[in-house]
Amino acid sequence: MGFSQRLFDALQARSSALVVGIDPHLQWLPGPAPRTLDEAGERVVRYFTRVIELVADDVIAVKLQLACFEALGVPGWTAYQQLIAVARAHGLLVIADAKRGDIGSTATAYARAHLASELLPGVANPLRADALTVNPLLGSDSLAPLLDVARAEQAGLFCLVKTSNPGSSEIQDLKLSSGEPLYQRLADIVAAWGAQDRDESGYSLVGAVTGATHPALANVLRSRLANVPLLLPGIGAQGASPADLASWFDRDGLGAIVPAARAIAFAWREGPYATTETHWESAVSTAARSLRESIERVRRSSQSKD
């Protein structure tokens, strides 16, 4: 079954568009600072295993932030693999937030690393995710090898189009000679890349990253990305709220998913559910449930608006 079909089946079955982001910055973990990388990796696995258990009924996927694992060296990659296994054991989809982008055989290597079932013949891939975030700046040469692997593995890609950060305007908003900003052209390119690869859901295996921090762009991007699943970062620490999500879903209330990292996994540290370290677990589960419900209200209203 295609990635988009799996994703939106899960969304409908579990009534949730929420994805828990796993960004293991050590300085945000409870308890004393780890003294070795092995200890750091174990702490990350222990904390986020519990986070996944706490939120598993409220989310449909985990989005793992590769940078944080990479910053722990080899033990970080071991932790990464372990958390993928934990997420799968809870029936969750896995999105590798790696923003990779390179060309030719190098792009194939990234695709195989993150999406292939096997790394060598007969050797299962413990890093395998259901989808990978990718950067389109290098053009089709960089996308084609990823697409080949994703197609073969029934996996998905989320390609950067308009990112959630304030500085995204610097390059992504550059005005082209045609009069449109670069992100609109990127949207058209991304839509074209995936046009041949729609699954049973009607959605392509090539998705797009479009920041929920730009609600004013939702209508134009949703229509240019008609059959493209959207990953909408920016809820919580980056300033977007569930109300900003209204126009990103399609008329069936599908077509988009919403990651939240700090707002769930570190809800006890700041924001409406901030509490003491000893009560971190209830803050995490309350934050996930509340956010899921807020998003559901918006999603259902977008469903009924037509």
Place this chain on the structure above:
Amino acid sequence: MGFSQRLFDALQARSSALVVGIDPHLQWLPGPAPRTLDEAGERVVRYFTRVIELVADDVIAVKLQLACFEALGVPGWTAYQQLIAVARAHGLLVIADAKRGDIGSTATAYARAHLASELLPGVANPLRADALTVNPLLGSDSLAPLLDVARAEQAGLFCLVKTSNPGSSEIQDLKLSSGEPLYQRLADIVAAWGAQDRDESGYSLVGAVTGATHPALANVLRSRLANVPLLLPGIGAQGASPADLASWFDRDGLGAIVPAARAIAFAWREGPYATTETHWESAVSTAARSLRESIERVRRSSQSKD
């Protein structure tokens, strides 16, 4: 000492602008296919340790292709660390070709992973490189955290401006409303990002990736990137030849370095030095020496042309 100063000191001292690219695609290694990831990692270390020994006098740096290591899972990262140590033991600079790009605390995590001396207080970073390739699509928010770490660690960055692949035209050549192609604006943005961070060499710690496959762009990009060190991929398998390098160096014959991966490390497989597997070592050392000398002729003529 700043990264650019270290880089161009080495270039002058060793009379070489050549960088050996380490792209361990398993299917290109001599001998039977490995059966486990540990075996694959060991094979990669053994082969490329010998490659580094063979070419150490002809190159100033190694450029490690992260994708290939990532595609070997945890044993790949162990191999990556070991090859960094081998390169350093031969007095070579290390460039991590990772093309990372993300925002805020995530960008900081990538910067720390690849450029920080320590991953935890008192825990040395076995992944530490001297420079990292990065993708600018997310704007200054993504560059600022990398710049902070690079500055503190006397490290360098090479930011994608105009990549070597044919498909680079699809997005990087899009014409802006100002009339210039996107890559020219990227060049100006990259030059501005590094303007405050020039070291003793006069060059910035923020470099640029500009494909040697685009010799017609050398003059305009070299002048827009006046104090920016250039990484010039595309020699060999991608079709550029040393003659294409003439206009990329500055009037002192500095300011640019030239990576070659397959054309050196796999010279025995195809091209002018192709030979049988048993003679691979002499093909590798001959290819490196010959390529270094070809580049030196071009570099010296660019030096004398003013």
